[in-house]
Amino acid sequence: MDLAAIVQQIGYDMAAAPHRGVVADYIPELKRVDPSQFGLAVMTADGQTYHCGDADVRFSIQSVSKVFTLALALGRMGDQLWTRVGREPSGHAFNSILQLETEHGIPRNPFINAGALVVTDAILAGHPPRETLGEILRFVRAAAGDDNIHINPDVAQSEEQTGHRNRALAHFLLANANLINPPELTCGTYFHQCAIEMTCLQLAQAGRFLMGGPNAPRLVSPERVRRLNALMMTCGHYDGSGEFAFRVGLPGKSGVGGGILAIVPGRASIAVWSPGLNERGNSQLGTLAIEHLARATGWSVFG
Amino acid sequence: MDLAAIVQQIGYDMAAAPHRGVVADYIPELKRVDPSQFGLAVMTADGQTYHCGDADVRFSIQSVSKVFTLALALGRMGDQLWTRVGREPSGHAFNSILQLETEHGIPRNPFINAGALVVTDAILAGHPPRETLGEILRFVRAAAGDDNIHINPDVAQSEEQTGHRNRALAHFLLANANLINPPELTCGTYFHQCAIEMTCLQLAQAGRFLMGGPNAPRLVSPERVRRLNALMMTCGHYDGSGEFAFRVGLPGKSGVGGGILAIVPGRASIAVWSPGLNERGNSQLGTLAIEHLARATGWSVFG
Amino acid sequence: MDLAAIVQQIGYDMAAAPHRGVVADYIPELKRVDPSQFGLAVMTADGQTYHCGDADVRFSIQSVSKVFTLALALGRMGDQLWTRVGREPSGHAFNSILQLETEHGIPRNPFINAGALVVTDAILAGHPPRETLGEILRFVRAAAGDDNIHINPDVAQSEEQTGHRNRALAHFLLANANLINPPELTCGTYFHQCAIEMTCLQLAQAGRFLMGGPNAPRLVSPERVRRLNALMMTCGHYDGSGEFAFRVGLPGKSGVGGGILAIVPGRASIAVWSPGLNERGNSQLGTLAIEHLARATGWSVFG
């Protein structure tokens, strides 16, 4: 298998792809991103790196950050966290509040917005947001082995100004006694965490710990690696998770900035980015690129 | 790894397990099954068989049959089937009608009842139910390499008498132009398909084609094998699918008769059975046994 | 007040009305009705009759029949009926199945389809449908003082052929042990009851018993008259009941055939008919006409 050639070909194909999705418009700062961009980076267990396109351009990782905060929260609290958030796909949109009402304030999983707020709230736990954000950044930088990873203050501020729905979720969680910090602090921390910027190369690097196996950095226990991958598989693409599992067959986590982190257990960490989103809110070309990559390489957890 | 010893130990542990769940009570004939039973059978890619407990006792496979009918329907119709049924976890109970109303009669996936009715309806397609049931049985027998697999007429009749909710789903599908046979025929076929009886040994045998790889029987294409496994992973345990993925890490399909079929891609086909169900409607001991097996063997698609 | 002139003027205005709604298309036989028709009949407590337009043309009363079957069922069973059906507005469409699932098979009120099926089922109660339909017809004829009221067999058959959603509701009720006759019998009776045909003159006549007061025919007790009116006020126009109360201020019951029966307690019984429906499924011109009538006469229960 000539992985270099495969990655290169995908770069060509995506550059020519006619349907590129629509850039998220509800965060003004993200709306300004050039939709023609596409980047892909693959890191294999043996330490090789393959990339194409705009793999070294920084983008807003948004919800991909939820993987890192979940790993961090589990490291801090262990399985206690699961008393506050579930582990099931939601069957609803990423920002839906419906199940929060019918299920008594326990979010379905840590990757929908309500669940991610609970995770961030658990890490925050009374500490100053600045300190918690420092801890999150340290975790991501350690995972990537790269200190040049930062929060984009303009994006964070843009989310502060428009994140009313997330605030509604936070107040609703509080009304159900499932928030321990003031909503404004938890939301503020969450908005900044989502505004972390990385390149595809950095993100693929940061995802290696989820490959598991002897060559991967060991930031969390092997059992937890498997469980994080399981959650990414069943819940990582919101209400498009079934489709991603069906078409790609790899655990992955998408963000509204157009980034996707996907894992080939024991073999590779993949980061892809293209700002245009499909109707489920996942990167149009990013999804397509990983599907091509999985087919060309035969990578799938399902055989 | 001494798989024989592991399987034996699980048999001992399950025999002593204090919490055995509750036998399904809404199908009178199933209610009469002795809840103390437990069986486990594992078939590996190299042709070995390991089993313990009541692995040679017949049980009603119920919804596990949906894997076989889905494979059959896809073989017949190909991807056309996906215009009539989705590929996303539902976030609701297996027999819920809620999303059928809000999503215009397209069931979320082929493993909830509404979706399985669509699949059976697609195979039926105007043929006499008896003929279609013959075809389904032939497929299952071919997969198992065993002609001694039958439908239990008492169970089928019991379901005929109590399957009002499934009939409601069928009429609702028809009202949305997503049923092509008369509801009574589709439901009748479905009730009989669910009443197929197999032993754990037969079911593990029948599941080998889902292992993929060079040693597995090739009933469907490798790509379709992966996709069936993906659907089993995200939707195979209804609103407990995320939990099964999290705890076990293998694609699986459960039935209300207490059976579960789980697949280790490229390596093994596993059938487990114990009639008592947990609160999600999946076998209490069956789930526990597969979790133990996965942990002891290290089998997981997630690393 | 010159009621004759008011009614005449409304006839002129409605003849010239530009927006006439859309004829229901899901019952083929109803779809063939000429949408340009409009009729209005008003009967006052002192025995006077005023009418205009097509007040003597027969139309399918459809859900208006639910008022008569409810009165009949309450006369037969008394308040026992309320163990099987509620008395609250639903907040959903007339044919929705959502609340039936979340509220354990107890329909919200007797005027949505699920609730009306329960009412018909309660009257049927093991008797032959033909006999029960005879009883319903006798009640309506007695109320109207007119034996020339019949069921249109073509409309009934048309509903038989397309009433899949009502069958879904009936099977769902049965699954919740809230149906005592076979679904096919209850639905068949219901389809025929909806196919009763009356003219506006007959319907206004038949509604007089709901006026209450010394001059009204006493088919049910005064307390029950008030309660039937209360239900018509809060639930009589499905998810448009609040709007009808707001704009018109009278208890009323609409049908998908374009008819509306409205009551001015102690003063008048009003029947209006025009086949075109608004987006809530209630007669467009019928609603408008009653609104005009209420404004011109000052009739309102609210002052």
Add this chain to the structure above:
Amino acid sequence: MDLAAIVQQIGYDMAAAPHRGVVADYIPELKRVDPSQFGLAVMTADGQTYHCGDADVRFSIQSVSKVFTLALALGRMGDQLWTRVGREPSGHAFNSILQLETEHGIPRNPFINAGALVVTDAILAGHPPRETLGEILRFVRAAAGDDNIHINPDVAQSEEQTGHRNRALAHFLLANANLINPPELTCGTYFHQCAIEMTCLQLAQAGRFLMGGPNAPRLVSPERVRRLNALMMTCGHYDGSGEFAFRVGLPGKSGVGGGILAIVPGRASIAVWSPGLNERGNSQLGTLAIEHLARATGWSVFG
């Protein structure tokens, strides 16, 4: 009819009533109210007053205030208000957020919490909350003809501390562009408006403008009086409105403080108060007392 004797008898009956409901516990300050209290005041169109029990004890009017703010908002904005809030019963609890998501941020009616927040937001309209609260108080005082009506600051503060669910609703409205003031200001104003305290005598006095007719104070037009009554009838008791209409037959508005204002159009204004609530969140004895009163007097809008 000896109204004085009827009111007196109801006072005796309620004092002896065994089931008195449960005092609301989610607003700490309200939880401290003595549940044994009961008051009733009736003011007739001819200027007579009848009362019994604790009719001169102040209580927190809570959601009864929504009638006054709605009248005020309509006076200010006219029918423009209806672009922001609907007029249909919700079929859900008073504080539900479900329909706000599925219906794009337009609350079902002005009497559920979400709708009342929109109404208060419309009055606030950029003014300082203190000024708006002054205006609301002036309206209520003018209606009651009594300047001795105040906001209880302890109750307002108690609601500030626990009103997380209302804040969630406000942020959700803002996310749907249906809030024009900062959520904290709209909520703060709303919490204070709910903390207005009145006696039954004051509240019955303040409700006279809703009687309509020549003897009632004319604060709003006759047509608007009818429409306010219509809304109270269909939506005034949340998801118990149908039941109140069925049992009592009068337009009414309840509050979680245990107060109910009910109107007999053209004839009387009724205020009742008892702190214990039924399972729908409406005063247990208050509802019962008005039901007794309506039966004894024959007062009903339905004949």
